[in-house]
Amino acid sequence: MRPSPMHCHRQQNVGFLKLFMVLVLSGIAMHVSDPDVPSSLRTLALEGHLSFHNISHAAKDFGNRFQFLPSAVLYPRSVADISATVKHVFQMGPRSKLAVAARGHGHSLQGQAQAPGGVVVHMKYLRATETQVHAGDFPYVDASGGELWIHVLLESLKHGLAPKSWTDYLHLTVGGTLSNAGISGQAFRHGPQISNVHQLQVVTGTGEITNCSTKENADLFFGVLGGLGQFGIITRARIALEPAPKMVKWIRVLYSDFTSFTEDQEMLISEEKTFDYIEGFVIINRTGLLNNWRSSFNPKDPVQAGQFNSDGRILFCLEMTKNFNPDETEMMNQEVETLLSKLRYIPSTLFQSEVSYMEFLDRVHVSEVKLRSQGLWEVPHPWLNLLIPRTRIHDFAKEVLGKILTDSSNGPILLYPLNRSKWDNRTSAVIPDEEVFYLVAFLSSAPSLSDHDSLEHALKQNDKILDFCKKAGIRMKQYLPHYTTKEEWKAHFGASWEIFARRKAIYDPLSILAPGHRIFQKKAVTFTENSQQMM
Incomplete structure (x- = not known):
């Protein structure tokens, strides 16, 4: 005693x-x-x-x-x-x-x-060495962990090269996204950003500076990738590059049938010759009017497009791109026509545009500038990002879209499939145990810091979604996870918890x-x- x-x-x-x-x-x-x-x-x-x-x-x-x-x-x-x-x-x-x-x-x-x-x-104040691009048969770029991806892109483009996999928003740091996964519409083909890293420099929790790769200190290398910053601070990364296209054919089409929408996406990500970027999003708008879904895209048939009305239906937008160089325009257009002929979208809703590769990749920044000018950027963002197994995506959509969620005006709802085979299971990232799974991201925002009711409403919706998944036995995983107890974290990592804790x-x-x-x-x-x- x-x-x-x-x-x-x-x-x-x-x-x-x-x-x-x-x-x-x-x-x-x-x-x-x-x-x-x-x-x-x-x-x-x-x-x-x-x-x-x-x-x-x-x-x-x-x-x-x-x-x-x-x-x-x-x-x-x-x-x-x-x-x-x-x-x-x-x-x-x-x-x-x-x-x-x-x-x-x-x-x-x-x-x-x-x-x-x-x-x-x-x-971002870490500038040990400048971003260095190494061209050759197996090109790569060495970048600081505090460097923004937009700067990595700009430096790589000077050599006609670019990283293979992206996030939708490029004004994030290299170390930040590699500590999670780094997902966008290219991930079905190239995997997340953590699947495209050759080597890391890391400062561990004891202060040691360690170089690691698949061949050197491999346990630390795979642990840090997707490791949520728990094992080390990424101070430098060697990232795989590929030849960069100059132009992008950018396409959006609408679906009213969820089954056709998901089956078409799954078909596209399984094809060898397919689009270079594939994402989907959900439009829940009971007014029957559609506003920003097509932005500055040009309709293939202006007359039919002008007459289209959603009639208050939930719609699903499929967004795709095809990369090309100016001398490849005719061949690219033929490939796009062939791919589009396999899809079951609403014919009058085909919209397309041609932009530079840089303009496409940095597209979200344009929205950021606009929102900042309106005072709508630095507001609460109660986002919820889920990875849903393919076998349960219809159960999930039936309950969540239109029931728990009755509107999508407070932010985009992304919904698109990924291939598990493109993820390295040695990393710390946790994904559903099915070959195909869906990213479903509810990217809502509260209009202002003082709008407590709007924030509470969004948080309650998130809780309802998570509660439904639990009660329905949907073995989803959170992306950018947030839990408050060790028991919840153990459940999140599942069989990987012992490795993570070790x-x-x-x-x-x-x-x-x-x-x-x-x-x-x-x-x-x-x-x-x-x-x-x-x-």
């Missing part, structure tokens, strides 16, 4: 931890201050610098719902700066509650890149990295003058 003072001291600490977790899980902004943190960190010799003031920006993200203030923000000028900071925190040992989070372009949704009371590493114990033994995911709590101890006990 321990002395009463020790027991009371321990109870007080446990009480504090419980209070801390309640505040964290409720999304309340807070600053957990350790009076020793600033003084100890100020002793570090860095090429960049640590800031302890005006750091509120590091407590915000794209989701705009969670705000956790750090104690400091690191602006690194080298990988050595990140290594020194993480190593310093590691060497402080389990007595310190200090943790470290890498922040890319701030596009996390639920505080995943925040570090309550800890250190946030502002990755890697954490090896590469981040004190659970210093990426605390915002709330998968592992940093190990801490309490002390008395003569004794020490793990809490």
Whole structure:
């Protein structure tokens, strides 16, 4: 039996931890201050610098719902700066509650890149070396983990090359998307971005700088890819390239029948000769009027297109592209006609356009600029991204589309299939156990920070969707996952949990990295003058 003072001291600490977790899980902004943190960190010799003031920006993200203030923000000028900071925190040992989070372009949704009371590493300031393109028989690009994909694209295009797989939005960091997966309409063919990486440089949870690939430190390599930042901070990546086309044929068509819509998509992603990009989205609009679904696309038959009315039906838009160079236009058009002839879309709804490859890939940025000008960008984004097995996609759609969701005016609803065979099962990314599965993304936004009712409505819809999946036995997986208990995380990883936990114990033994995911709590101890006990 321990002395009463020790027991009371321990109870007080446990009480504090419980209070801390309640505040964290409720999304309340807070600053957990350790009076020793600033003084100890100020002793570090860095090429960049640590800031302890005006750091509120590091407590915000794209989701705009969670705000956790750090104690400091690191602006690194080298990988050595990140290594020194993480190593310093590691060497402080389990007595310190200090943790470290890498922040890319701030596009996390639920505080995943925040570090309550800890250190946030502002990755975009990492410029160890410039982005370097290596042409040849097997071209690749070496890029900083803090580099934006748009800059990787621009540099690669100077050599007539480009990465194979993308996200829909290019103003994200290399390290950020590789820590998740990186999915867009090219993933059915090339796999996610994590399937197109040759080599990584990583700073582990002990501060070690490690190069890894399929042949060198392979366990760390596969762990970090899709690893949610739990095993290391990606400071550099070697990414596969391919010859870049100059132009893109961009096509959108509409369906009113969900079965035809999904079967056509599944047929297209199974073909050897098919489109280069395939995505679908859902239009739930009870007014019968269609607004922005076709943007500046040109109708093949303007008269029929002008007479089309949805009659309040739920519609499904299939979006496809075919890459080409100007001297290949005729052949490209023939291939497109052949592919379109196999599809069962509503004939009057064929819209198409021709744009540059760059213009197509950076298409979402155009919308961003417009939304920013209207004050509609920095608002809450209660997004929900799910991976649904193909065998249950009809059950899912029947209940969710039109019942739980009655409108899609607050943001796009994406729905398109992916091929499991294009994903490497050695990575940490978790996907459904079927060859074909669907990404279903509910990309809603609340009109303003003050519109509490709109945000609550979106969150309740998300809960209803998740509750339905659970009750219906749909073995879906969350993409960009968010859970609040270890039991939920274990269920998410399933059979992969033991591997995930083992890697954490090896590469981040004190659970210093990426605390915002709330998968592992940093190990801490309490002390008395003569004794020490793990809490």
